[in-house]
Amino acid sequence: MLSAMNLLDRQSARRHDEAYLNQLLAAPQTQLIALVGAKPVIRSNAERTAATLATIDPVVCPGGPPKLDDVMFLGVDTTTGTALFARSFTAEQAQALDPQGATLAPAVDLRSLAMQGVLAPQELGTAATAAALQAWHDSARFCGRCAAPTVSRNGGWSRHCGTCNVSHFPRTDPVVIMLVTAGDKCVLARQSAFPENMVSAIAGFLEPGETIETAVIRETEEEIGIRVHDVTYLASQPWPFPHTLMIGCRAETTHHPLKVDPSELESAQWVSRQDTRRMLANTHPDGLWVPGPHAIARTLISLFAQEKI
Numbered sequence: 001m002l003s004a005m006n007l008l009d010r011q012s013a014r015r016h017d018e019a020y021l022n023q024l025l026a027a028p029q030t031q032l033i034a035l036v037g038a039k040p041v042i043r044s045n046a047e048r049t050a051a052t053l054a055t056i057d058p059v060v061c062p063g064g065p066p067k068l069d070d071v072m073f074l075g076v077d078t079t080t081g082t083a084l085f086a087r088s089f090t091a092e093q094a095q096a097l098d099p100q101g102a103t104l105a106p107a108v109d110l111r112s113l114a115m116q117g118v119l120a121p122q123e124l125g126t127a128a129t130a131a132a133l134q135a136w137h138d139s140a141r142f143c144g145r146c147a148a149p150t151v152s153r154n155g156g157w158s159r160h161c162g163t164c165n166v167s168h169f170p171r172t173d174p175v176v177i178m179l180v181t182a183g184d185k186c187v188l189a190r191q192s193a194f195p196e197n198m199v200s201a202i203a204g205f206l207e208p209g210e211t212i213e214t215a216v217i218r219e220t221e222e223e224i225g226i227r228v229h230d231v232t233y234l235a236s237q238p239w240p241f242p243h244t245l246m247i248g249c250r251a252e253t254t255h256h257p258l259k260v261d262p263s264e265l266e267s268a269q270w271v272s273r274q275d276t277r278r279m280l281a282n283t284h285p286d287g288l289w290v291p292g293p294h295a296i297a298r299t300l301i302s303l304f305a306q307e308k309i
């Protein structure tokens with residue numbers, strides 16, 4: 001087991017070197033992150049208030065040491081030099097990894113882990129990379145051009161179709177998430193799928209041909225009927241459900257009445273800075289609250305609450 005995960009060097013320039021990757025895979029220090037489907041296996045206490053990603057020695061893999069085609073190369077720990085791969089197992093195989101079954105949770109939903117904040121940020125980032133990559137492999141087994149089977153290449157970072165000689169690469173879907181502000185107020189909204197009383201910034205997919213700014217302007221107008229005039233990029237966050245990049249922005253407007261699109265949102269409202277502070281502290285009189293520390297929406301709302309934007 002790795003006691004703590006440090007920064008990973010992805011070594012993207014060496015992924016094409018099969019001899020190097022095979023050498024890493026066979027090295028005694030090397031560890032595998034286990035997934036069931038695209039869900040990471042974790043070790044945790046019974047209350048699941050503390051957890052780490054479960055890592056295993058490749059030589060104890062059910063069915064024997066894995067071949068390069070079966071694994072995804074995540075990188076090399078910059079502190080220890082330990083190479084880290086990920087591999088997907090069946091639920092039965094994952095059970096066999098931990099005969100005692102005392103501490104291993106075989107398949108944990110990554111969204112729950114992110115929301116609960118029980119994994120250290122670096123581990124959550126590593127789990128997110130592995131889960132997003134595995135979700136892509138699961139949907140890219142056949143060539144989108146000719147429908148022939150594809151094979152994994154470059155340590156799991158591409159798939160190749162031998163029939164039409166085309167390589168396919170993992171996709172990332174950009175989403176703009178924007179805090180619409182007017183002076184001392186911002187817009188927070190609810191989707192019907194949100195947990196009860198949770199409100200957040202509005203968001204939408206960036207379309208082909210759009211800049212970040214034009215996507216923010218279009219989505220804001222579509223969802224809440226507001227024309228924004230100034231868009232500022234603030235931060236971004238990979239969100240592996242299944243392979244999204246959240247692009248966090250502030251969008252300024254003059255105060256307008258909201259016209260909510262009911263096909264997108266359940267409700268939206270202007271909220272004062274003081275009320276955003278109450279929502280962040282879970283002391284809002286109506287019980288309204290905002291997403292947790294691992295969500296970029298909270299970063300945007302916190303910057304507004306602290307008068308930094």
Ligand SMILES: [Zn+2]
Pocket residue numbers: 143144145146147148161162163164165166
């Ligand atoms: Zn093909």
